[in-house]
Amino acid sequence: MARYIVKRVLLAIVSIFVICVITFFAMNAIPGGPFNSEKALSEATKAALEARYNLDKPVPVQFVLYMKNLLHGDFGISTKTGREISTTLINCFKVSARLGLTAAVCAIISGVILGAIAALFRNRLPDRIIVFFTTLFTAMPSFVFATFLLLVFCIQLKLLPVFDASSRSYVLPVIALMAYPMAYVTRLTKTSMLDALNQDYIRTARAKGVATIWVIFKHALRNALIPVITYVGPMLAYILTGSLVVENIFTIGGLGQQFVKGIQNRDYPMIMATTIFLAIVMVICNLLSDIMYKVVDPRITLD
C-alpha cells in the first residue's frame, strides 16, 4: 500500500514537471516576444521591459528561474495588466472551485440516485427514461447544453438572471457542467448495482429477512459505489475543462474566463500560469481519487 502511494505520488510529480516543461518550451516556441504585437516600442523601452520579465536571459536560465519562482508560488506578472498572476489566480480559483465543487457534488448525488433507480427498475419505464436521458447527455458537448440553457431559461422564459453573483445564477452553470458527469455516474452506478444485486451476499441478506430497503442501501449500494470513486478524478478534470467554456457563456469571472481571455490577449505568462495551475489541480485530483479507490477496496490492483 505504502509502495503504491509512493509510486503514484512520484508519477504525479513527474507529470507535473512534464507539464511545466511542455508549457514553458511551447510558449517559448511562439515566434516573437510578447511585446512585438504592441505599438512600436523604442529599443530602450523594449530592453527594459525584457529585463523586467527576465526575457533577456538565455532560455534554459529563464526556465530555471521560472521553475524556482513556481516553487515559491510566484507565477510571474501578467503582460496585459501588469498585476501579479498568483493573486488573480487565487481569486478566480475561488469562484471556479465553488462552481466546480457544487457541480461535482450534485453530479455524484443525482447520478448515484438515478443509477440505483435504473438498476432497481431494470427494463421498466423509469429505467428506460433514465437511459434515454443519460445517452442524450453523453452526446451533448457542455457548450451546446450551456447555450441551450441560456437560450431557454434566460432569454426565452426569463426565469433566471444572466450571471450576477447571487446564488440563484449558479443554477444554470451548475446544471450545464454536471450533465455529462451525472450521466456517466448514472451508468457506472447502474452497471455495478446490477452486478451487486446478483451477488450471493444479497441473497443471504434477503434470506435472513433483512428489509428490502436496508438490503439496497447497506449491501448493494455500498458496494456499487466503489467504481464511482475512480471516476471522481476524471470527473473533476472534465468539470474544470468544461468550465473553460461554461464560464465564458455565462460570463462568470473564474479561471476558465481568465484562460480564454489570456489566449485572446496573447498574455503568455497568464496562459502558462493558468495551464500549469489547472494541470496541477487535475493531477492532484486524479492522485487522490486513485489512492482513495485503493483504500476503499484493497482487492483492486490498478496495473
Next chain:
Amino acid sequence: MENVRKNPLSMQIDPALFEPATEDEKRQQEVMSESVTFFRDGMRKLMKNPLAVGSIIVLVLIIVTILVAPLIVPYGYADILKVNGKRDRTNKNLSAFEYSEMEQKYIDEGGKVFPHIMGTDSLGRDYFIRVVYGARVSLTVGLFASILVLIIGVIYGSIAGYSGGRADLIMMRIVDIIYSLPDMLIIILLSVVLKERLGSSQNFLIKTLGANMISIFIVFGLLYWVSMARLVRGQILTIKNNEYILAAKAIGAKPAHIIRKHIIPNCISVIIITTALQIPSAIFTESFLSFVGMGVEAPMPSLGSLANAAREGLQSYPSQLVYPAVLIVLIVLAFNLLGDGLRDAFDPKLRR
C-alpha cells in the same frame, strides 16, 4: 396388423419402425446450421440491434447529404449571396426558406433563386451549405484523428506487448505519464503555439487545411493514442498466454503465422470498436476548440465554430444555434450508439 390388439408386455417388434426413412424425414434430422464466419455472425447480431441500425441509417443519411448537397446547392460556404450578380444588402439573417426583398423581386421578374433551406447568416451567406461544410469538417477531423490514433496506438501497443521485459516497462511508464496529463489543456496550449508557428507558413498542406486543423491532428497524434496503446498491449499480453498459441508454437508454427492467424483476428474487433468510439470524442474535441475560437480558420465553418458564431445573435436568431448544435448531438449520438452496438455484437466480453 393394425387390428390386432397389442399386448403391452409383448416383445413382438413393430416392423414399421424398421422401414427406411424418406428423403423428407432425413432432411429433418440434419441439425447442422449453416456455418457462419465470425464477421457474419457479428453483423447479424448488429442488424438485430434497432439502435445500431438506426444510427447507421442516420449516419448514412448525414454522409450522403454532405456529399451530395454541395453539388445541388449553387452556393459556396464562403460566398456572400448575390442576386443576378449584384450585391444584395437585404439578405442577412433570413429564416428558413425565406427570400430577401431583392430575391423576391428577382423571382417576380421570372428569375430563379435556390431556396435557403436554413436561411442565411449575419453576413448573408447561405446557412445550409455552411452547416453541410461544417459537418464535413467535423466528420473529417473525427475520422482522420481516429485513424491516426489507431495507427500510432496499435504500433506502440503491439511493440510493447510483444517485446515485454524492460522495453515494455519503460514504454508503459511513458504512457502512464502522457495519460496523466490533462489532455484538453495541452491541446489548447499546443494549438495556441502551433497556430502562431504555422500560421505564416506557406506550405501547401497547411494552407489548404489551416494551421489549427493541423495542430488538432498533431495533438491527437501526440496525446490520444495512449489509451489505444494500453488496450492493444493488454490484449496482446492476454492472447499471447493462451493455450492455442502454445499449441501453435508446439506444432512449429512460425511467429508470422501466429500473429496473422491467431493474434490479429482475436484483437481486431476490440481495436475496431475502440476506433469507432474514438470518432465522437475527436468530434467533441474539435467542436470544443472551434467554440473557444481555436478550431478551423475563419471562412471555413465547423459545427463548433458555427455554434460559437450563433451566440452573438442568440436572442434574435436562435435557429442559427439550433441547426449545428442538433447536428453535433446527432452525429455524436449515432457514433456512440453504433460503437455500443458493435461492441455488443463483436465482443461481448467488453460489455461494461
